[in-house]
Amino acid sequence: MAFSFNLGTPVNTALFLYILYSVQKIIFPPIPKPTSTPTEFKNGYSWMPKAHPPTVLFKIYTPKTLVPFNGIDGGRILLAINSIVFDVTQGRNFYGPNGMYGNFAGRDASRGMAKQSFDEEMLTPIDKPLDKCDDLRPDEIENMRGWIEHFSNKYIICGKLVENDSPEAASN
Template identity: 80%
Template sequence: MTLSLDIGTPVNTALLIYILYSVQKIVFPPISNSKVVPHEFKQGYTWMPKAHAPTVLFQTYTPKTLTPFDGTDGGRILLAINGIVFDVTAGRSFYGPGGMYGNFAGRDASRGMAKQSFDTEMLTPIDQPLDKLEDLRPDEIENMKGWIDHFSNKYVICGSLVENDAI
């Protein structure tokens, strides 16, 4: 069986020209150098934010220096998990005053996140050494790591948490 191309008929010739034209348009698309600005952008982009987000610097915190960042008076909300400080201000309804996780604001939330407990007993007093978390079970450590992954994908990491006398 041999395949022959007979371009002698007008239909085949027209199809061949159309296919070549289509391939040429795909391989060599037209270049447009428009000098006219579209009218819908003359007043600026409507999706641009009203103001630039405040710059967040990576800092080293202690339990005492972290405490003021509890969201009271509309301020920033920070919390720490396993030495990583997250800016959770965007989640004010959860982590701010009156929120479900509000007791973790401005504090080390490691033990509470690991144990899935919002009790104030989960919080280490700010004048004591950091909780070493040595008594946590492997499943609780995995739970805490899950929270760290969740927070890392959702909030800005803005610092590290160290002992009170480390700074």
């Protein structure tokens, strides 16, 4: 039996138009009109922050000028790895005063990160020359580089760590 469709008959024409109308409703559903006027922009934009985040400038730090950035009293937290200073304030849970890495806050963390140690002896006293890390094994140096890469992808580089008596420090 052959099936033929003839639009010349009124029933077929009506059926064809109904099918087109139904397909159109499925493909292009009606957009409901709002029942009330939006009010979220009457008092200003809702996406604006309450306050602008503090501006971070690239600065030269010495071990002595880095110490105050230890996160105590809710302040900024900076730490250095291989003379690169990172602002790790967003990681306060890790680098803040009660965090796992809290002893690195405001300090040069190069040796501790390289050796995966949180011990106090990993920190160079702030009145001594910077730790050159000359005695690190290749795997420890690679570990330190891994931390630098991790921090560079996660935190802002905000400065450079130099010796206390460096001419760079005096010009800052």
